[in-house]
Amino acid sequence: MAVVRVRQHVNPLANKYQIPANPLEWEKVYPQPNQPLHLDIGCARGRFLLEMAQAEPNWNFLGLEIREPLVVDANRLRCELGLTNLHYLFCNVNNSLTPLLSTLTPGILQRVTIQFPDPWFKNRHAKRRVVQPELVAELAGYLAVGGVVFVQSDQKFIAVEMCDRFSEHPAFVKMGTEEWLAENPLPVPTEREIGTINKGEPVYRALFVKREIVNIDSPV
């Protein structure tokens, strides 16, 4: 069997990742397209969603990942297990959210997870980080009112930066009074999360809820 080497990190600003994903035909992807949708940004091998899709059959799950070989393998495993509420898509989320999400029925996208995103430690690489103001604005536009965004990282500066980006947007309210959640509100840990916990290192987690924005200038 041929061994395919998968790069550890890819630069999302490289030319080859500038072609946005094609819109999905949701009714062809999921047998029950009207179930609530959970979007996992940077799903890597997709094992988190694989367990979530089995734990919550009344939800649909979509994993987005820029390393294509991981997506091919994840979809193969999904097929072997016969999971019809789960799909993985190769794309660069920083240019693909609008083509993907604009065809969703409003109210369907109810949960987004961004877990252990690549930190890109150097300041000059900050634009390669996945949580940019444009991504937050797109999620604000497509997430249902009351829908949630869960973020976590083992790098405090990245967790702080993600929180700053979501807090800056008027559509998002941070849940809880503590700076970081004591526990993961989801029933399944990610692979990176398990590795971090096994090393005894801290995880920085936060949950945001989308609120309704009332335009005070509009006539009643």
Ligand SMILES: C[S@@+](CC[C@H](N)C(=O)[O-])C[C@H]1O[C@@H](n2cnc3c(N)ncnc32)[C@H](O)[C@@H]1O
């Ligand atoms: C450190 S891994 C974390 C994987 C998983 N979420 C976990 O917690 O175990 C971050 C993943 O995000 C992917 N990624 C980074 N930038 C991306 C982008 N612009 N679009 C889609 N995926 C991206 C990387 O390829 C990598 O698989």
